[in-house]
Amino acid sequence: MKIYSLKGMKDYNIEKSYIWSYLFDKIKSILVSYGFEFINFPILENTLLFNKSLNNNILINQIYSFLDKNSRNISLRPEGTSCCLRFAIENGLLRGQKKKLWYFGPMFRYENPQLYRYREFYQLGIEAFGFNDINIELEILLLMNNFFKDIDLLKKLVLEINFLGSIEIKNKYSKYLLNFFKENISIFNKIYSLKEIENNPFKILEIKNEYILDFMINNMYKIDSFLTIKDKEYFNKILNLLFFFKIPYKVNYFLIRGINYYDGIIFEWKYYELKSKLSVCSGGRYNNLSKKLGGILTSGIGLAIGWDRLIEFFIIEKGYKNIKNNIKNKILVIVNNIKYIKYAFLLSENIRNLSIKLIINIDYSISSLNKKINYAIKNNFSYIFIIYKIYENKSIILIKDINNFNQKYVYSIDEVIDFIKKNMKI
Structure with a gap:
């Protein structure tokens, strides 16, 4: 019987994995330049963590929770902020400190x-505490x-931003939304039931039906009507800074x-090239979550990049070819005679010891030289090193530069190393 992957679980092929690595290297270098430090925490957490952080959120019903062999209720993490904050509290990172962390x-x-959007999905998260x-x-x-x-995606994305205010303001607006729903239940009841809105009144704001949306825009107070003067001034300062930069x-x-633990600023970068305008990165403030999880009252702000979506949107805009073509210093070592394989390993190991940035493959096959060269061209190798002959004290190696159509004979491993130092970025 053939075994297939589970529903909602996604494999990543070689081409998409190239893009994965390319994007990861880009964001990692930027995070380092901004002073964010990498951490890691378990995939499994105590279910109580999410019960506290998410409480009556709809996400609670989507968590993979089960009893382990010791009858402990544990869960696969549905999001990263709660786990990161648990990590910070448990390891004493919030005691009078400011921390900038990232995880993946x-x-x-x-x-x-x-x-x-899958049942297993990847996120790159950044969180700042204190x-x-x-x-x-x-x-x-x-x-x-x-x-x-x-990564040349900025022009295809729109940053949407809003300000929720304090927990008290969120509660006031939540009551207003519930009353507004009840007063106009004949308009809304085809989309949501009263019970759904009672559980989460903010759900009304997620309605996509254009007729109902127009009705809401024209008849419903927006959250800015509930904000304090101080909140409005704070939000305007953020907007002015965005304009300045x-x-x-x-x-919006x-x-x-x-997720309902947010207060203050919230934001999403959305990909507008699709009808559904899907979010690729979202985040906001959560100044009360730490205390909720048993820590001291600590301000927090963070975001998460939906990695699967980022890859798909990047492919739509840029395709695969450009990324594979950007891979530099990819070398294929070929032997003209199978008895020179040991020397090919010796040469390859010397090159790898020179720099881990170089990608070196050895062709072990007994196919013709032309087939090997065509394989190198088709698979975006930058150079081919062909070992033609090995003598007692010297060798004959042909170096072919595929991109510039140049070639050169060298006669020892040392000469190969000198060529690499002069011609490749290592």
Whole structure:
């Protein structure tokens, strides 16, 4: 019987893995330049962690939870912020310190798979703890803006931004939304039941039906009507900073994150080239979550990149070819005679000892020389090293530069190393 992957679990082929590595290297270098430190935490957590952080959120029903052999209730992590904060609390990172952290890995949600949305999905998350002023918002937004610019996706994305205010304001607006729903239940009841809105009144803001959306825009108060003067001033400062640094944005008062621990600023970068305008990166402030999880009251802000979506959107815009062509210093070592294989290994190991940035493959096959050369061209190798002859004290090696159509004979491993030092970026 043939065995298939589980529903909602995705394999990544070689081509997509090239793009994965390319994007990961880009974001990693940017995170390092902004002073963020990498951490790692388990895929499995105590279910109580998510019960506390997510409480009545719809996400609770999507968590993979089960009892282990000791009857402990454990869960596959559905998101990273709660885990990162648990990590910081447990390891004493919040005691009078400011921390900027990032992490990467798979998350799991038992939901119906949709376009670029899977049951196992990858997120790259960044979190900053202990920063109370507006500068951290600016830094995080600049960081992501620079990343999207660096991978040439910025012009295809729109930064949507909103401000939720304090927990008290969220609660007031939540009551208003529930009353508005009840007063207009004849309009809404085809989309949501009263019970659904009672559980999460903010769900009303996720409605996509154009007729109902127009009705809401024209008849419903937006959250900015509930904000304090101080909140409005804070939000305007953020918008002015975005304008100053030429970061395009769109204020969306209907923007509401799916996870309900956010307060203050929230934002999403959305890919507008698709009808559904899917989010590729989202985040916001969560100043009360630490205390909720048993830590001290600590301000927090973070975001997560939906890695699977990022890869798919990148492929739509850039394709595969450009990334594979950008791989430099890829070398294929070929032997003219199978008895020279040992020497090919010796040559390859000497090159690898010179630099780990070089990619060296040895062709072990007994196919013709022309077939081997065609394979190198087809698979985007930069150079071919052909070992023609080995004597007692010297060798004959032909170096072919595929991209520049040049070739050169050398007569020892030392000469090969000298050629690499002069002609390749290592």
